[in-house]
Amino acid sequence: MVWRRRSLALLLVGLLVPACTSHAPANVLRPQDPALVVFGSWSGTEQQHFVKVLDAFTAATGARTRYLSADDRYMPDVITARWNRRQPLDVALLPQPGLLRHYAAAGRLVPLDARTRKLVDEQYPAGWRSLASWNGQQYGVWFKAANKSLIWYDVGAFERAGVVPPDTLSGLVRVATVLRGAGEVPFAVAGYDGWTLTDWFENLYLRMAGPARYDDLAAHRIPWTDPSVGAALTVLGRLLEPGNILGGTQNALRTSFERSVTQAFALPAHAAMVMEGDFVAGFVTAGTHRRIGAEVDAFAFPGSYAGFPVVVGGGDVAVQMSAAPAAARLIRFLASPQAAEVWASQGGFISPNVDVSLAVYPDALSRTLARQVVEAGSNFRFDLSDLLPAAFGSEPWTGMQGALRRFLKDGDVAAAQVRLEAAARAADR
Numbered sequence: 001m002v003w004r005r006r007s008l009a010l011l012l013v014g015l016l017v018p019a020c021t022s023h024a025p026a027n028v029l030r031p032q033d034p035a036l037v038v039f040g041s042w043s044g045t046e047q048q049h050f051v052k053v054l055d056a057f058t059a060a061t062g063a064r065t066r067y068l069s070a071d072d073r074y075m076p077d078v079i080t081a082r083w084n085r086r087q088p089l090d091v092a093l094l095p096q097p098g099l100l101r102h103y104a105a106a107g108r109l110v111p112l113d114a115r116t117r118k119l120v121d122e123q124y125p126a127g128w129r130s131l132a133s134w135n136g137q138q139y140g141v142w143f144k145a146a147n148k149s150l151i152w153y154d155v156g157a158f159e160r161a162g163v164v165p166p167d168t169l170s171g172l173v174r175v176a177t178v179l180r181g182a183g184e185v186p187f188a189v190a191g192y193d194g195w196t197l198t199d200w201f202e203n204l205y206l207r208m209a210g211p212a213r214y215d216d217l218a219a220h221r222i223p224w225t226d227p228s229v230g231a232a233l234t235v236l237g238r239l240l241e242p243g244n245i246l247g248g249t250q251n252a253l254r255t256s257f258e259r260s261v262t263q264a265f266a267l268p269a270h271a272a273m274v275m276e277g278d279f280v281a282g283f284v285t286a287g288t289h290r291r292i293g294a295e296v297d298a299f300a301f302p303g304s305y306a307g308f309p310v311v312v313g314g315g316d317v318a319v320q321m322s323a324a325p326a327a328a329r330l331i332r333f334l335a336s337p338q339a340a341e342v343w344a345s346q347g348g349f350i351s352p353n354v355d356v357s358l359a360v361y362p363d364a365l366s367r368t369l370a371r372q373v374v375e376a377g378s379n380f381r382f383d384l385s386d387l388l389p390a391a392f393g394s395e396p397w398t399g400m401q402g403a404l405r406r407f408l409k410d411g412d413v414a415a416a417q418v419r420l421e422a423a424a425r426a427a428d429r
Contacts, residue, residue, distance in 0.1 A: 029326050035064035036326050039078065040093035040316065043069045045282070046348065053342045057333050063326040075099070079321075083108070090327040093143060093316040096386045097131045100317055104134035110320040111137045116332040123337070123355045125377050132317050140317040141335040144343075145352040147369045148199050148277035148383060149301040149311045152284070154265060156295065157184045157272035165299035169207060169235060172302045176244050179272050186244040188264035188271035191252035191408050194401025196260070198385040198393070200240070200275055201404060202312045205232040207303035211310060211379050218387040220428060224420035233413045240408060246271040249409055262287040265296050275301070277314070278369045282348060293365050300372055311376035314383045315352065344370075352380075392427035399423045 042050050047069055054065040068089070070078055075092075076099065082088055088108070094100055103109050112120065117138050120129060124142065132140035151165075151172075158164065161182035163175045176186040190196040206214050209228040216222045217229070242248045246263055247255075255263065261280055264271040266288040274280060281292050290296045304310060318334045320327045333339050340351035341360045350370045361367045373380060385393035385400055392399040403423060407416040 029061050029063045029329060031062040031064065033063065033324075033326060035066040036090040036324060036330060037068055038065050038091045038093075038330070039068045039070065039075075039089045041070045041075060041095055042093075043071050049343045049346045049349065052346070053334075053339055056339065056342050057330055060333075061326070061329060063329065065330070079103075088322050090320070090322040090324050091318060091330050092321055093318050094140070095314065095316055097317070097382060098386065098390070100132060100140050100319055101134045103319065103321070104137070104139045108321060109139045110323065110328065111139055112141070112320075112331065113328055116141070116328070116335055119332065119335045123335070123353045125352070125354065125380070127378050127380050128352045131382055140319040141331055142315050142352050143318045143334045143340065144316040145350045145373050146277045146279065146314040147311060147350055147373050148313050149203055149372070150277060150280070150298045150369070151273050151275045151301055152261075152265075152280050152296060152298045153273045154269045154271070154295070155297055157269060160184065161272075166302045169204070169303045173235075173238060176239060180244060185246045185271045187240065187273050187275070188246045188255070188260040189240060189252040189408075190255050190257040190260035190276075191249070191405055192255050193257040194396055194405050195385065196257055196276060197404035197408060198400050199277075199312065199383070200236055201232060202381075202384040203275070203301045204235050205229070205384070206310050206312055206381055207301075207305055208232050208235070210305045211381055214381050214384065218384055220424055224424055225417045229417055229420070230413050233407065233416055237407070237411045237413065241411070252408060253405060258283055258287065265290050278350060279348070281365075293363065298365065298369070305379065308379050309372065309376050310379045310381065311372055312381055312383060313373060314386065388424070389427040392423050399427065 038054060040050065047067065051067055054067060058064055075094070079089065079092065100109070120138060120141060128142045129138065132138060132142060153165065157179065161179045161184055163178050166172045166175050179186045205217070205228070208231055213222070213228055217224070245252050257276065261274055261283040264274045265284055284290055284292060284296050318331055320331050337353055337355040337357070340353050340356045343349040344351055344356060344360045345362060347362045347366060350373055352373060354374055358367045358370060361370055387393070388400065395401065400420065400423065403416055403419040406419065
């Protein structure tokens with residue numbers, strides 16, 4: 001699109017009208033207005049990158065912003081506390097579709113205005129739009145995506161064993177077998193952080209059962225005792241059998257996500273592979289000082305469905321929580337390719353906006369990961385555990401996570417399905 005190549009300032013001339021007097025209409029942005037309070041989960045380097053996005057908004061509009069990080073706090077607790085103090089946030093970036101639906105149902109969100117809806121309709125796939133909707137209204141913009149359909153691998157271990165990244169699930173099983181025979185441990189697994197086990201299951205289930213059945217399971221339209229669940233668990237058990245895991249099952253059950261990455265890739269490397277999202281790169285760089293793309297690389301989680309690529313992922317959706325005109329304009333800005341490109345050029349970021357140029361990503365691996373998300377289109381599926389009731393999908397020691405930790409330990413497919421179904425029914429009540 002022609003307008004996409006214009007400068008940021010020119011782009012926003014049509015979106016953001018500068019104020020010139022104190023008698024300006026209420027919908028005009030004025031630098032003297034209170035700073036917008038923008039709430040998100042990012043801290044550290046991610047916070048620095050997002051603040052650059054907010055600074056670009058301020059440079060173009062004069063509207064000031066103040067970023068508030070959740071840090072280690074539970075985001076809904078912060079939102080509720082501010083609401084009770086009558087200090088609502090102006091814009092929040094929520095990590096789960098369920099939170100958007102919860103606040104929309106409670107009347108705490110402002111729907112997208114017509115101009116922002118038009119941008120979203122033009123630039124975001126239907127699946128992403130659906131995840132930001134409730135009751136027929138569009139309430140959010142998915143600003144940041146995460147590609148969780150990746151397997152990171154030690155390049156040297158693959159070369160020593162004479163294997164290459166596989167394209168199929170059966171190929172992944174074969175690679176694990178060859179690595180093990182060559183004296184390499186196939187996987188480092190973070191069984192202590194049960195969410196990594198849910199990501200393993202979700203990737204297998206999406207490829208084996210397909211997107212429609214994935215949706216049915218998320219909505220509990222089919223039971224967890226369904227044969228399709230058993231089939232995915234069977235493959236999971238074969239891949240993560242004790243001999244394929246660094247230190248065996250007991251070590252995995254004591255291993256956090258961050259430690260699984262450093263255990264695998266810190267020199268001397270101890271495991272050949274770690275399955276997790278694009279954010280692994282930051283832990284490799286910070287915790288092992290190995291070179292991404294040279295010593296440690298990534299390939300797409302093997303397999304497709306009916307010949308089409310499928311991706312499991314996550315993300316952060318921007319929602320408006322106050323009636324401030326500047327808040328609506330910030331949401332519109334976050335919907336634009338220009339906003340995404342500010343962070344994308346810094347690395348550690350993927351945008352689901354199809355108009356974001358892949359050329360802006362800083363390296364070949366980042367471009368590949370972003371392309372996988374965009375090309376998956378309607379076959380992109382949000383993290384299943386984040387779509388489930390929190391008591392089932394998010395509790396670390398019970399529900400889905402607890403059942404999969406138990407499965408990692410005992411390998412009993414039928415028992416795992418019974419436990420999963422019982423936990424799902426309890427959460428539905």
